[in-house]
Amino acid sequence: MEDGIEVICTLPYLNIPITNVLIMSWITMAVIILWAWLATRKMKLVPTGLQNTAEIVVETITNFAEDIIGHAGKKFVPYLGTVALFLAISNTAGALFMSTLTKGIVGPSTRGIAIPVALAIMTILLTIGAGIQKKGIVGFIKSLFKPVFVLFPFKILEFFIKPLSLSMRLFGNILGAYVLMEMILHNLPIILPSFACLYFDLFDGLLQVFVFVLLTSLYIAEEVEEEE
Amino acid sequence: MEFNQEFWVTLVFTFINIIVLYIILKKLLFKPVTKHMENRSKKIQEALDLAEEAKRKVDEMKEEYDAKLRLAKEEGDQIIADYKKRADKEYEEAVVTAKKEAELIIQKAKQELDVEKEQLISEVKKEMASLVLNASQKILKENLDTETNRKLISEFINNSKVSEK
Numbered sequence: 064m065e066d067g068i069e070v071i072c073t074l075p076y077l078n079i080p081i082t083n084v085l086i087m088s089w090i091t092m093a094v095i096i097l098w099a100w101l102a103t104r105k106m107k108l109v110p111t112g113l114q115n116t117a118e119i120v121v122e123t124i125t126n127f128a129e130d131i132i133g134h135a136g137k138k139f140v141p142y143l144g145t146v147a148l149f150l151a152i153s154n155t156a157g158a159l160f161m162s163t164l165t166k167g168i169v170g171p172s173t174r175g176i177a178i179p180v181a182l183a184i185m186t187i188l189l190t191i192g193a194g195i196q197k198k199g200i201v202g203f204i205k206s207l208f209k210p211v212f213v214l215f216p217f218k219i220l221e222f223f224i225k226p227l228s229l230s231m232r233l234f235g236n237i238l239g240a241y242v243l244m245e246m247i248l249h250n251l252p253i254i255l256p257s258f259a260c261l262y263f264d265l266f267d268g269l270l271q272v273f274v275f276v277l278l279t280s281l282y283i284a285e286e287v288e289e290e291e
Numbered sequence: 292m293e294f295n296q297e298f299w300v301t302l303v304f305t306f307i308n309i310i311v312l313y314i315i316l317k318k319l320l321f322k323p324v325t326k327h328m329e330n331r332s333k334k335i336q337e338a339l340d341l342a343e344e345a346k347r348k349v350d351e352m353k354e355e356y357d358a359k360l361r362l363a364k365e366e367g368d369q370i371i372a373d374y375k376k377r378a379d380k381e382y383e384e385a386v387v388t389a390k391k392e393a394e395l396i397i398q399k400a401k402q403e404l405d406v407e408k409e410q411l412i413s414e415v416k417k418e419m420a421s422l423v424l425n426a427s428q429k430i431l432k433e434n435l436d437t438e439t440n441r442k443l444i445s446e447f448i449n450n451s452k453v454s455e456k
Contacts, residue, residue, distance in 0.1 A: 068297070088305060096315055099315075102320070118327075120320075122328065140325075145317075185306065
């Protein structure tokens with residue numbers, strides 16, 4: 064099993080290894096920022112061209128967040144949107160079939176475990192932060208004992224299980240799709256990759272984006288909406 | 292994929308990446324687009340409100356004009372009716388006056404006629420008296436006293452009835 068992660072170069076003096084996955088995530092960022100800049104450069108009352116795409120993305124995520132989190136969901140739209148856009152580009156980059164040509168730089172960057180883990184940790188930190196902001200630090204600690212006192216250890220455990228399941232699900236799906244696609248491309252590089260790519264790279268990739276964002280907003284909703 | 296230096300470096304860089312991306316997208320994408328869309332919604336709402344207001348105003352004006360029109364029509368009808376009534380009255384009056392005048396004229400004419408008739412009768416009487424006298428004189432040839440005869444004849448004529456009409 065080859066995940067295709069290589070160190071492309073090392074930062075001088077500090078001896079920091081830069082992997083192809085990290086470079087791909089920078090490319091992803093650059094693409095997203097370029098798109099956002101172009102789409103919002105000259106906004107018109109009647110949207111045309113790229114402005115439409117920006118409005119669709121923002122409105123979809125806003126509606127999504129408000130549906131799940133409720134009225135407080137507006138605050139979390141930028142984070143959810145950032146994660147969604149980042150994952151959407153990252154996960155589907157495998158569809159470009161350029162892994163082998165570019166030393167694995169252009170490929171799904173979420174196949175390296177570090178990036179899903181980082182995203183999951185940020186999500187759980189945001190969730191805890193949202194809970195503390197909503198109930199205050201004392202209220203938040205009290206809420207850990209809320210339904211029954213006995214549940215306290217499980218609640219603490221949840222803060223580890225949630226990011227673990229989030230990151231492992233994402234990582235496993237994308238790495239699995241990547242490895243399968245590499246195998247298919249290696250053994251039968253005609254016709255089949257096109258169809259397999261539709262499922263593994265596009266469908267699975269976008270499904271994982273949806274699942275990740277949905278679970279993130281569900282966790283936030285759990286913290287924010289508990290007020291009786 | 293052991294947890295080596297690469298893992299930690301990528302992890303930390305991803306934290307930084309996502310935070311940077313978050314800040315940039317919030318500034319560049321989410322805030323302006325949300326604001327833009329809210330502005331547009333507001334503008335559309337305002338335009339709709341304005342249209343509604345204008346429509347309401349037009350309806351109000353129309354009602355007002357309708358009422359005015361109705362009032363004017365009523366007034367016109369009233370005026371026409373008044374004039375008709377007045378004209379009728381004047382016509383009646385004119386007819387009545389004309390009748391009266393006509394009657395007056397007729398009466399006057401009758402009176403004048405009467406007076407003339409009377410005069411005529413008296414003249415005729417006189418004429419007749421002299422005529423009869425002459426004739427009698429010729430017939431009797433001074434057999435009779437002129438003076439007494441004249442008296443006699445006058446009496447006769449006065450007593451004889453001359454039809455008035």
